[in-house]
Amino acid sequence: MASCLPGILPPLDAAEALEVSMVQSVAGTLTGGRLTRTRPFRAPHHSASMAALTGGGLKVKPGEVSLAHLGVLFLDELPEFGRAVLDSLRQPLETGTVSVARANAHVTFPARVQLIAAMNPCRCGHLGDASLACARAPRCAADYQAKVSGPLLDRIDLHVDVAAVSAADLVLPPPAEGSAEVAGRVAAARAIQSARYAGQGVRTNAEADGPLLEAVATPDEAGRTLLAQAAAQMRLTARGYTRVLRTARTIADLAGVEQVGRVHVAEALSYRRRAAVN
Incomplete structure (x- = not known):
């Protein structure tokens, strides 16, 4: 599923292709000296x-988060990564850049990525099946999920529980909607955002912040009321509040709606991080 995501993203435009190719050139991975037109997809092993992940070395080179610039960084088995390694992504996810400081160099690389992470609910992976779960369930799930820090989880906009796929599911007919149809909706939403932010140095809702975000994503009265109630009940951080606004704005764009409404805020809130297992 994660590897399909670049296929529904719009192709790189000329400026984006130049940015991606510059990173690849510095890393020595640019093929034939030609500009790349495909969005990067990087999936480093959890032993990285x-x-x-963030860049470095004697001759400082960009890491995976920069090689995925304007594309997808996929981290499978998220809790298996070292905690310090994961927390090093907090700044790049917030700013879209990563600064590497070494004794002989101080370099800043671009790192505007879509982070996709996958993890089992617990180490054995059978938390929801009492017949297969280990003897420590559900305590083992809390311990396993605690390996990922709260501030990093707070930077992930969409938290989605994916049910296990059974053998019977594999013989079902293909879905009615394929990647091409989804890509069409994404392209339409991106076109709306490109027109909205033209001349403001911002390409997408993910980059909007401060007064600009308030101007384009403030919900209607019903949406503001719901968001205020949820902020108190869910104990949203300031970062979480801002990310809900961005997500709601994007949901409205996908629906082709100019004003962010209550329904868009409600859907954005439904994707926020669930409470940890007790």
């Missing part, structure tokens, strides 16, 4: 070091 901090330098491999």
Whole structure:
């Protein structure tokens, strides 16, 4: 599923292709010296070091988070990564850049990525099946999920529980909607955002912040009321509140709606992080 995501994203435009190719050139991975037109997809192994993920080395080179710039960074088995390694992503996810400081160099690389992470609910992976779960359930789930820090989870906009796929599911007919149809909706939403932010140095809702975000994403009265109630009940951080606004704005764009409404806020809130297992 994660590897399909670049296929529904719009192709790189000329400026984006130049940015991606510059990173690849610095890393020595640019093929034939030609600009790349495909969005990057990087999936480092969970044994990757901090330098491999954020950049570094004797001759400082970009890491995986920069090689995925304007594309997808997929981290499978998220809790298996070192905690310090994962927490090194907090700044890049917030700012879209990563600064690598070494004794002989101080370099800033671009790192505007879509982070996709996958994890089992617990180490054995059978938390929801009493016949297969380990003897420590559900305590083992809390311990396993605690390996990922709260501030990192707070930077992930969509938390989705994916049910296990059975053998019977594999013989079902293909879905009615394929990647091409989804890509069409994404392209239409991106076109709306490109027109909205033209000349403001911002490409997408993910980059909007401060007064600009308030101007384009403030919900209607019903939406503001719901968001205020949820902020108190769900104990949203300031970062979480802002991310709900961005997500609601994007949901409205996908629906082709100019004003962010209560329904868009409600859907954005439904994707926020669930409470930890007790």
